[in-house]
Amino acid sequence: MPKSFEIAQRIIDRVTMGLNVLGTLLILALMILINSDVIGRGLFLSPVSGVPELVSMSIVAIVFLQVGQAFRMGRFTRTDAVINALERSVPRARAALELIYCAAGFFVIAVLLNASYPLFVKAWNRNTFVGTVGDFIAPIWPVKLIILVGCAALLLQLAMSAIRAAIAIWTGGAQSGADEVSGHDAP
Numbered sequence: 001m002p003k004s005f006e007i008a009q010r011i012i013d014r015v016t017m018g019l020n021v022l023g024t025l026l027i028l029a030l031m032i033l034i035n036s037d038v039i040g041r042g043l044f045l046s047p048v049s050g051v052p053e054l055v056s057m058s059i060v061a062i063v064f065l066q067v068g069q070a071f072r073m074g075r076f077t078r079t080d081a082v083i084n085a086l087e088r089s090v091p092r093a094r095a096a097l098e099l100i101y102c103a104a105g106f107f108v109i110a111v112l113l114n115a116s117y118p119l120f121v122k123a124w125n126r127n128t129f130v131g132t133v134g135d136f137i138a139p140i141w142p143v144k145l146i147i148l149v150g151c152a153a154l155l156l157q158l159a160m161s162a163i164r165a166a167i168a169i170w171t172g173g174a175q176s177g178a179d180e181v182s183g184h185d186a187p
Contacts, residue, residue: 001167005160012156016068019153023065030058050136057130057143064150071105071157095168102162106155113151120144 001009034055037048070076078101086094122128123141131137 001164005163009160012153012160013072016072016153016157019065019150020069023062026058026062026065030055030062050131050138053130053136053138057138057140061143061146064147067150068153068157071154071161076105092169092172095165099162099165099169102158102165106158106162109151109154109158113148113155116144116147116151120148 033048033051037051041047083094083097086097120141123139123144127139128141129137129139
């Protein structure tokens with residue numbers, strides 16, 4: 001692989017890993033919030049306001065913060081039996097299937113990104129929120145922004161994997177032994 005490609009891949013990997021860490025920290029914060037709510041209800045008869053709203057928004061945020069890393073680590077659902085058999089017998093065919101897989105994923109996520117952008121702009125401009133005025137309100141634009149960032153990170157990972165697959169087709173399908181399902185190894 002060209003040096004510039006490897007540098008770009010490392011940068012994209014660090015970004016997706018950073019987003020994954022943020023998603024993990026959000027999971028930890030949710031656990032603390034939910035436990036605080038349960039303890040507040042049980043011991044003090046005073047629940048924490050807005051927990052259901054924050055949990056529902058956070059689940060979406062967590063998924064999109066961690067989706068790029070999930071792809072990078074080969075955690076997306078797919079059938080590897082055929083792909084692995086092709087790797088041994090017809091490596092170019094395996095690379096071609098990988099390219100098709102990445103192209104299809106890129107198309108689907110690009111459509112999702114395109115559909116999500118106007119929703120973010122609308123939430124930002126109107127200052128849309130969840131909750132009840134006087135009790136608890138939270139803006140929804142941060143989650144809409146996280147959806148956009150997560151889609152962009154996944155698009156970058158899909159594009160890099162597609163480029164690797166195209167190079168593998170061009171070079172006869174040979175990939176390094178460290179390559180995982182997503183097409184490259186973890187740092």
